[in-house]
Amino acid sequence: MKDTANHYNPYGDDKVIAACSIFGMMDTSGRRFSGVDITKAIANMHDRGNGLGGGFGVYGIYPEHADHYALHIMYEDKLTQRDVEDFLRDNFHVAFAEEVPTRRAAAIKSPPIVWRYFVYPNSRRPADRSNDDYVVELVMKINTGFRDACVFSSGRNMGVFKGVGYPEEISEYFRLEEYEGYLWTAHGRFPTNSKGWWGGAHPFSILDWTVVHNGEISSYGINRRFLEMFGYICTMHTDTEVVAYAVDLLLRRHGLPIEAAAKVMAPPLWSHIDRLPDNEQALYKSLRQVYSSLLLNGPFTIIVAHEGEMIGLTDRIRLRPLTAGVKGDVLYLSSEESAIRLICPDLDKTWTPMGGEPIIGRLKTNKEGKAVTIEECAVA
Amino acid sequence: MPKYVIIGNSAGGIGAVEAIRQVDSEGPIAIVSDEPYPAYSRPMISEYLSGETSLERMLFRPRDFYRANGVDTIFGKKVSGIDTKESLVKFANGDTLRYEKLLVATGGVPFVPKTEGGDREGVFTFTTLRDANLISSKLENARSAVVIGGGLIGISVTQALVKRDIDVTIVELKDRILNVLLDEEASRIAGQAVLKAGVKIVTNSTVKQITGQPFAEQAVRSVILDNGDEVRCDLVVMAIGVMPRLDAVADSGIKANRGIVVDRYMTTSVPNVYACGDVAEAYDYVLGINRLTPIWPNAYIGGRIAGFNMAGLETEYAGGTAMNSMNYFGLAIVSAGLVTADGQPDCETLYHLNSETNVYRKVILRDGRIVGMAFVNDIDKSGIVYGLMRDGIDVGSFKRALIGDDFALISLPKDLRKERFGISLDSPLYGDQEDLVEELVLE
């Protein structure tokens, strides 16, 4: 099924165009909660999708395997599964493996076989390669080397669940009410062709980075060619994929803070930069000049998440909607406010960010042990 | 016995004949006139006198008109009275003629004031072909003439005389010529044209006496004005005006003031007796009263209305008003209705004067309706204005256009234009476009 020419993008379109509803919620205190609320919320935006894609990203769900990379892999057939599992055993230490539990759901048609593997790089990892780089490389290998397999989740203590159907149907199928995480993202999709492929649903993910996206990135062609210089192989023929890789490149590999990465993807207009004080001007100019090919042009709203952090960002002229809400420690991001209100009627605060201004939620005690409030993060 | 008897063989009589024949193709008609000729155009006696037209061309209708319309002509016979009880027309020679329906269209007679020497040879009036012939015969040996009266008759005879190389002096009682027909401005322009033709005009004067030749007392030598001035002349034309010719109806019981009173159906106070033309006091739609309007078109139209009613087709006379067209001394002047707004309440006067070209246009409005008009020189579109006046159209919304250089039918508002074309609102020809011109104004 990875033969994209025949499966996911059978018509050889430049990119598959899709639009959607997106939702994210995060308890910055780290408290974990089930997928019930987010399922209700995303389902409230049913009409933004067309039943050809739904998915969720959850953080903090595998505390018992927190040190292992949790690979979620979908297979078209058992034969492929055996080949891929051989490949996994060759390159990783596989701590635990099981089929991802599902329940029969009427709306879900011909689902693939979905397994999860908790793995750690074995001795085959070259010394000059970090664990993360090694995982990325092998994920790319599986995704390009095995016709009917797809790794769609590869981070630690997190997981992506997605498929063809409305998001509430996917949630029901994957029994998401049984998982608990401190950060959930969700997506309802409206692709313009019917060859719904489970791998084509959102979130798109590499390592623990997940991206859900609403909009169409008109600059996709150049974004993709730029990322290909850095070894990312765009197999999905979708503009969302480049966002995931761009985030991985900028944040993980180039070490930019999220605020700076946001200014790469949604840079201020030159007329705005020209008015900035000199030092800021130099910074913004450099970012825009160096990463001009990562300007995500065209309408988009994305929710990017990784361990301990959730970022909402719209394009620089806010062509797609994003509403934020806060209740206590919980940050909500949504295409529509009503979806938030459905699960939290008495928000402390709701607002819509300016275009290109990220809204960031971080665990109050993050990896560096620094306490951060949502309020501070929200004002970029 | 004729069913219809018409006394008078001019515009009114002919109008009546033509109307009767539209309704009744058979009822016998007799037309009576003391003149011996078929109907001719009286206003054209000026052209006749000047030699510009012939008797043949003056005929108002083709020679076979009477035969073709089945009209019995009793010409050259003077009517002496009417017996309305017996429905008889009485002739001077004692003959009588019974009628069922009678039209009195006897016209007018010239008004000749009593003047010392007024009975001399060479003193003429100017209303009939006979007058023109008499004057014409005098002109062989004449060099100069005095015309008493600067009205329409005076000017028309003056033009004929000028064309016959006669030096003319006009003596006018008032301060300007054509004062009954024209306002001061138009009158001034007309006066200039008359003077330019070599005519002398003496205003504010009357003729006190007409003197005779020293050795031929009966022949005119000069006139003495009321200020004592003497004007030499070989002939005098009395052109002061006409009065209704009422002799036929005297003692008939037919009610008359200055003229015979008729209602809107041209009926007199006596049943089956109608009157029209210069002899009748008919309805004037401008003034809203009955009065004398002794002009040719009104006579014809009045006769026509009378004819319809005589033949049994009840038809109301819309009324007429004073109206004149002049083409003398190279000047075109038309006027109708009120001459000035002086003394008229609630009137508004709009005018345009080009002092270089002497183009002059004037309209007088009351309540948005036209009650008077005068156009000098550029008269081509005056008929539209006259039509609006006759039909009592409210012109308030476009009144300024009436006197504009570009005035034409196109200047009227769309609805009115269409109405005048006879295109009804529900006709497919009406069109449902917005008024193009109004749109332009908005822009």
Next chain:
Amino acid sequence: MLKTYLPARFIVERNASRCIQCQVCVRQCGFDVHYYDEEDDEVRARDERCVACHRCVVFCPTNALTIRKNPLDYRENFNWRGEAIEDIIKQSETGGILLTGMGNDKSYPIYWDKLVLNASQVTNPSIDPLREPMELRTYLGRRPDKVEVDWETGKLNTRLTPLVPLEVPVMFSAISYGAISLNVHESLARAASEAGTLWNTGEGGLHKKLYKYGSNTIVQVASGRFGVHPGYLDAARVVEIKIGQGAKPGIGGHLPGEKVSAEVAATRMIPMGTDALSPAPHHDIYSIEDLSQLIYALKEATNYTKPVSVKIAAVHNAAAIASGIVRAGADIVAIDGIRGATGAAPKIIRDNVGIPIELALASVDQRLREEGIRNQASVVVAGGIRNSADVVKAIALGADAVYIGTAALISIGCHVCQACYTGRCSWGIATTDSYLAKRINPDIASHRLVNLLRAWSHEIKEMLGGMGVNALESLRGNRLHLRGVGLTDTELEILGVRMAGS
């Protein structure tokens, strides 16, 4: 600037022995080419203003006029040809975007001319349409996948969404009042009513007096939302969301203020004299789910009584976009190809953006079929349809119906001089100037349009008869009745037709 460097494009030739100085040409020219010199009692021409619309030629009572292309040749240069040179001169003299009117006039291949139709010989009979039944009726709209009937009672359980019948599968393209005169709108409306087809208001609203033709009217909802209000939507038979136009994909429109007359203003419901600016996008549609939102807003506003059409320009991803449009709830997808016309478009856009309609149609129809959703919407194509053969070929490629714009305008007088954007159309078509607009008499123009459709109907029937089918639906999407000549394998593959002879 003192002097333009542009030579006249056309030369006006006047045969002096025929010219009677009647000045009909002077009055008929919308561009003030002809003028009368009173002193010399002679009519002359300012050649440099001539756009070769031929109004004067046609109206000259003595046939004294001819318009010729200026034979002046630039130095031969395949790259720097006259047009390229003159465009640069114009822009250097004004600093502005070059405007043009009508459709793309460049030499892109016209695939209609490389497709040939089939006819029956021996193995099956052709049909004589003059005496035997021949059905052209077409229904536009969304159809369910299957018919459900309660066979016990015979009751039809399938509730069809509103479908709109066409007696001839040719509709009149969207041309807004403002770009063209009200008389042209009226002519199109009347002709559509008489011929049993639909006309399209374009994005400039519907004049009050044309509401009576509502049942044959497609009303457009475009980015400018001009004249869009509940009454307008209620008046229509079909509501069309205009996303794009073949002549200017991705471009908005500016109806200049001077064309916004009192009547145009009333119809668009904007003040007189202000520019009517149609933004490039609908500002409530930045994504496919927004389109869906607007489609359903319009369905809600009309209580689901009318099909909603979505019109797009044929662009690279037309197939995917069309698929999305159908999924977004549209009942009709209208696609306008690169040869689609316009009243005014930047020349550079018109001549360079978009793809030919034949290719777009073939791929859209194919995509919708592959996805099993072809029945969910009708496909209408536009952009340079010139004759009934183009119509038949479009239908064989998969269209339900076509739109004609330029052909309709030619029928009522247009000579395709491409000067629509000036608003000075001598034929009174592409103008709101009252003086010029009167030149279209709706009585005459609607009659000519009906004649055109009648003639095409006859021809379509002849072609169908030749193919041995007596209902248009048997041709629809039936690409076996098409063969290609002079096409590459790729072109044949995209068109989904076989090479002639195979």
Next chain:
Amino acid sequence: MNPTATSIERSGTTVKIDASGVYYRDLNTVLREVVTGDVERIDLVNICGQRYIGTDLGREVEINIHGTPGNDLGAFMDGPRINVYGNAQDGCGNTMNEGEIVIHGHAGDITGFSMRGGKIFIRDNVGYRVGIHMKQYLSKVPSLVIGGTAQDFLGEYMAGGILVVLGLNLRAGETHKANFIGTGMHAGVMYIRGSVERHQLGKEVGIVELNAQDRENLDLLVAEFANHFGYDAKEILAGDFIKLLPLSLRPYGRLYAY
């Protein structure tokens, strides 16, 4: 969802509808049904995301919405008066023809897009492109009053109507944040209370002093605004207003070569 399952309570001329879990299409069908007859007021409770409320009702009726209505609230609306006790989402008043929308909270992007009649009052902030392409024709002059502040492209392409931004939630010395205010504006008028920098304005608009007519416009609209949300109109009107007007009715008249 079956519309008959919707809970509908009638009392006199008021109808109360509990919309929890009701799909928008069913809700709007119910609204079309109940709006007939002598119903003057409809209270909608537990609204959460239902779209197109107020569309195709075509008459004056009061609709009170408790909750968060969905996108395109009052799209193509022609008559109703809507009060929202909560926030509104995107597209509120889209191409609205007549009627009134009062939002006791904030509203999203393109509020009042292409509206050609009626009034919208918003207590708090609004999103991007608010008042975009508002129009007017003769007596149909739409008004849009925003109590808080707005985001970018406020009044873009504005082709008519009156847009008022009161900035009531700005702190002393704080300027409005929106950029590209009135870009492409070619008719209508905008009044802004509080300050904006020149670079925040589109190049098609100019700042002018308010005249008596402007004051009259403001007095009326601010009075209505204050009345809806319990403010003191005088206090609001005492603030400094600027007026934005298009520099040309033909902003792109010189863009083309011929």
Next chain:
Amino acid sequence: MKRVYPREEVCIGCRLCEVHCKVEHSRSKDVVKAFKREQSVARVRVQENGPLSFALQCRHCPEPYCVYSCLTGAMHRDPGSGVVKHDPDRCVGCWTCVLVCPFGVLVRDVANHRIGPKCDLCPDRAVPACVANCPNEALVYAEEA
């Protein structure tokens, strides 16, 4: 009787009606000769006011005041056809008809002291030349409107 009615909504002001009227009333009936040799006169005239225009000729009024007012009988109505005709030989140019023509269509021929040629509804044709040759059907020959 049939009259010519203008449709100003679609009159385009081309004046081809005038051209064809001249030709119809020329000796040669040849358009070039009619103009170049004969100086024939058009009896229909197009009026223009901004964008508005229409062709106007004698209306042959049901109540022809020109006939009623004519001092000489030159202006007369043909009893059979109802056409209002003008006999130039009998006309003396008093202009009374000008004053009473509610359409202002009568044209003075000052030099010849008479009214110029007027519309005769083209007695030799079934449809008057102006109507037959109007390119936009802006003239209609009809019984009543």
